[in-house]
Amino acid sequence: MLAYGRQSIAQDDIDEVVRVLRGDFLTTGPEVPKFEEAFCAYTGAPHALACANGTAALHMIAMAMDLKPGDQVIVPSISFVATANGPHYCGAEVIFADVDAETGLMTPHALKEAMARADKSRLRAVFVVHLNGSRVDLEAIAKLTKEAGVALVEDACHALGSTYPVGNGTGNVGDCALSDFCAFSFHPVKTITSGEGGMVTCRDPEMAARLALLRNHGLERDKDLFTDPEIGFEVGTGEHNPWAYELQMLGYNYRLTDFQAALGRSQLAKMSRFGPQRKALVAAYRRKLAPLAHLVTPALNTDNEDAVLHLMVGRIDFAARGKTRRQVMAQLRELGVGTQVHYIPIHRQPYYAKLNPGLNLPGAEAYYAGCLSLPLYPDMTEADVDTVVRALATVLGD
Structure with a gap:
């Protein structure tokens, strides 16, 4: 997996x-x-x-x-x-x-x-x-x-x-x-x-x-920064109390x-190895996902293509594919590909929603609706990227 x-x-x-x-x-x-x-x-x-x-x-x-x-x-x-x-x-x-x-x-x-x-x-x-x-x-x-x-x-x-x-x-x-x-x-x-x-x-x-x-x-614990001499120093001699500390x-x-x-x-x-490995994997994703652009597109800041990515996020129009995100994730998992969602908009979380009733943030909603985090970590190989891309093509119906 x-x-x-x-x-x-x-x-x-x-x-x-x-x-x-x-x-x-x-x-x-x-x-x-x-x-x-x-x-x-x-x-x-x-x-x-x-x-x-x-x-x-x-x-x-x-x-x-x-x-x-x-x-x-x-x-x-x-x-x-x-x-x-x-x-x-x-x-x-x-x-x-x-x-x-x-x-x-x-x-x-x-x-x-x-x-x-x-x-x-x-x-x-x-x-x-x-x-x-x-x-x-x-x-x-x-x-x-x-x-x-x-x-x-x-x-x-x-x-x-x-x-x-x-x-x-x-x-x-x-x-x-x-x-x-x-x-x-x-x-x-x-x-x-x-x-x-x-x-x-x-x-x-x-x-x-x-x-x-x-x-x-x-x-x-620095005696030079103490404010109470009775805590930090012995009365009479002024010698530092080595156990002393101040809150x-x-x-x-x-x-x-x-x-x-x-x-x-x-x-x-x-990092001199992890960084280039992550960059190489992201570059492989970009190349191999290009023929599937009608199905999934990388959520990348094109002004920062040299970034060391922590997450490889794909943007998918699930409704257009006739499947829910839950269904896509389950089917990918059956093919050995684990995925995750990052993130549910914080303003929609019940605690914050009560503090911000009626707040409408369309960009956050749209990003959340289509995001899916794909496998990305240094121990992966380009062959692993091929596995992910093939699974996406199969599940999304290319």
């Missing part, structure tokens, strides 16, 4: 995890900062903070910005619910933006429309999603957020290894050259995995320090373990 996505774990990854398991630290040891340093080197961001998962990364960002009830944020409706949940955990109201019906990406036009529905005095941030690994028009969106005086957050949980144009050059998604924060996920089906895990990148050292506190309950803000236990960090760093070192 070809799954729509899966981890690619080799013996060297396993060896790295075992090495840590046999060492002195399973958590809060040296592996996490090593992973963070490697991630900074890969993305070009000055600061990287590892955490428990991509949802934790988004929540930490919202807390670092001090989002609170009464604030508003804009989020595209096509994403995993975590993109909306992260800022909403802090009480912020989510204004859902529409997306391009073909790519699922929030466009500058859609952002302008969402901004028009927002209260300008309460709008604090825009969360963009590089869906499937294709990046949004970051320069145009950054210009709009700068003009509005609001923060720009990139949800890049799908987009490790992708790039974007900036000025006359190219930036790496995650370098935060145009944004305030960027969030990543290392779930098993993502581009690299640490089992579960996440990362936040940013350029502001003060925000990096806040993020470091927020992922560890808000506890400060300086309310945080969460969002730490990444050392053995997860070791796996993540081992996986990150393979």
Whole structure:
């Protein structure tokens, strides 16, 4: 069975995890900062903070910005619910933006429309999603957020290894050259995995320090940053109490373990192979699906053909084929091809629908109606792509 996505774990990854398991630290040891340093080197961001998962990364960002009830944020409706949940955990109201019906990406036009529905005095941030690994028009969106005086957050949980144009050059998604924060996920089906895990990148050292506190309950252990001398220092001598720590803000236990960090760093070192493999598979899909363009078309941002895709999404007019999506998925599975749907529009989820009654986002609805995630992961071969394409032709009735 070809799954729509899966981890690619080799013996060297396993060896790295075992090495840590046999060492002195399973958590809060040296592996996490090593992973963070490697991630900074890969993305070009000055600061990287590892955490428990991509949802934790988004929540930490919202807390670092001090989002609170009464604030508003804009989020595209096509994403995993975590993109909306992260800022909403802090009480912020989510204004859902529409997306391009073909790519699922929030466009500058859609952002302008969402901004028009927002209260300008309460709008604090825009969360963009590089869906499937294709990046949004970051320069145009950054210009709009700068003009509005609001923060720009990139949800890049799908987009490790992708790039974007900036000025006359190219930036790496995650370098935060145009944004305030960027969030990543290392779930098993993502581009690299640490089992579960996440990362936040940013350029502001003060925000990096806040993020470091927020992922560890808000506890400060640096004696030079203590605020209460009676906790941190011995009365009379002024000597440092080595056990001391201060709760300086309310945080969460969002730490990444050392053995997860070791796996993540081992996986990150393979991006020079994983990235080209994913690109080659996507190129094969494009070639082999071209004769079936009347049946299925790739949901790709044609302005970003060099992207490292996390998901290979096909757009299918199920009604025109006389079959439901459920029927197509079941028949593909019988032929050994696993598929998935990414995503149900968040504004349609019962929780958010109650908060946004009557909201109509036609682009999100159209994208959702036709999207189907096809198998894509580094261990696949071109022959596997042939299998998927043949199955699609059979099931869709070519």
